[in-house]
Amino acid sequence: MSPSRGPREAGRASRAGPYVIVVVGILYFVLPLVATFEFSLSMLRGVWSFEAYRSVFSDERFRQTFTFSIVAALLTIVVGSLLIVPTAYWVRLRFPKLRPLVEFITLLPLVIPPIVLVFGYLRLYNSSSFLPFTGSANGTYVLLVFGYVVLSMPYMFRAVDTGMAAIDIRTLTEAAESLGANRITILFRVILPNVRAAVLSGAFLSFAIVIGEFVLASLLNQPAFGPYLALVGTNRAYEPSALAIIAFAVTWICMGLLQVAGRQRRKQPNPRRSIRSLLTLSRRARG
């Protein structure tokens, strides 16, 4: 054996290692999807068919609950961004010492189960309390969206905060101030456009969470997609698989549209930025 073969073989082995890991990873994520898809096609015995999908789409409740959840998700994203972006900005700019505390607070929803959160809500905001959110349909809906904002807070804050770390918030703020801009102008004209990719990736996660959320919607008795999925899942065999695939596809299409819409607002595309935001998105989607 020639002495030069050893290291070359070792190099080949170390190059194969990452591929193996990536392939295993892909299989881990893709196999269940493929299996679900395959199962959803086999409603009629002996043939592949979209019968399960036809059944799902013909169900009025599907359309209602899905629309309900999409609207709730979009509202969650808007309210969440309006809450998180200024907070993250303000903390970074003026109260950097408070950052660990704010980070801790935004992480709480990961530690406190939604069931606890919703019981807290019901206790605090019931129809005989000083803030009777649950006393009316609209109030309950508002409470649901607020609950979703809380659930998506850890992801939204992390995404936005990381985005802000990537640009020099302080100097950009001072530059805009010296040019005469007030705080609102700075936030909407300078800061928000520059953390757009981060807000989008936060929005993506919020969307995904809200579309599949069960506990909050179920206990607040809201006609959302999650409870509907659970209901169908307990009564039918093939439709739940079809629903899962549909929900998955719609989520991805919505995010693609968001990305395209966000990009078209610039006169000239900024290739570096778009690629970066896509990378962030896919990284987060995987993680």
Add this chain to the structure above:
Amino acid sequence: MSFLSITHVSKSFGPTTVVKDFDLSVERGEFVSFLGPSGCGKTTMLRMIAGFETPSAGRIVIDGEDVTDVPANRRRIGMVFQAYALFPNLTVHDNIAFGLMVAGRPKREIAPRVAEMLALIGLPQLGDRYPYQLSGGQQQRVALARALAPSPRVLLLDEPLSALDAKIRVSLREEIRELQRKLGITTIFVTHDQEEALSMSDRIAVMYGGRIEQCGAPFAIYNQPATRFVASFIGTLSLIEGIKGEGATVHVDGQPITLDAVPEVAPGAPVTLALRPEAVKLDASPDRINTLNGHVETSQFLGSVVRLKLSVAGGSVLVDTFNRPTAPPPRSGESVALHFGPSDVFALAPQEANPSALPAIA
């Protein structure tokens, strides 16, 4: 009355006082540099003029208006940052238009103003580019145009050249100065680079430990340093220890040295003399009446200049001589005689003669 006046301004962060009793009047159209080592308070002072920091004491008045408590966005000040700070999401055109847009100027007014600014900085074709598509020098010129577009009352430059490479730094500093003269805008320039300050400024405020050590024209600062710190910080200085003799004479190693000014110490007391490298010559002339003998320690050939380090009277003296093709530079170990006139040497003030308090002196 001066255009920008800073009176008795101090700034403390907790127990640390960063700027102490800062007093300065700047005329309209004047270019003043704050020069000093890092941590001397020059940037803090600039940020107080900009409105990003509030003085702990004192007043800042611009064009008759007391702006001490006016927020930054209402001071009508243009600022250029070391890190450019262009808005990454906006084109060059939109960056320059930002101040005008915020001020609510009509569109038909903004477009020609931006075009004028782009022409002024010599980048008329780059309006559609994004900041990341520009070089550092171009970005900083755009930042300058952005600061100037809304016609600010004062232009503040916070080490604008520090992030650029050497060649662009020199060309851009000439451009900035030319632009400033053309527009006649009152300008404060913060730098730790003495060459920048000396070459650009009408006046320099040399700062150390939060105070102005000396404020004056570059020529005066360099040639008549008021304090030992200024003497050592601006340019290179060689120090020689001597004993005060009669009148304006100091004895160094037994040799009498005549000074223009009489050192303020009693005869027989130790005196520290200071010499600029370019003031010392290796050949005698009628006005260079002082002579000292030394040995060459090192000899550096830098092209147009030959820098010699000599050991004289137990200390080191630096000498810069021009290159002459006919006379090769002296070699290490050679004995040489130094010649200089009474006006080329000055005694440092005795109360400051504490070398440990000084930054490194060559």
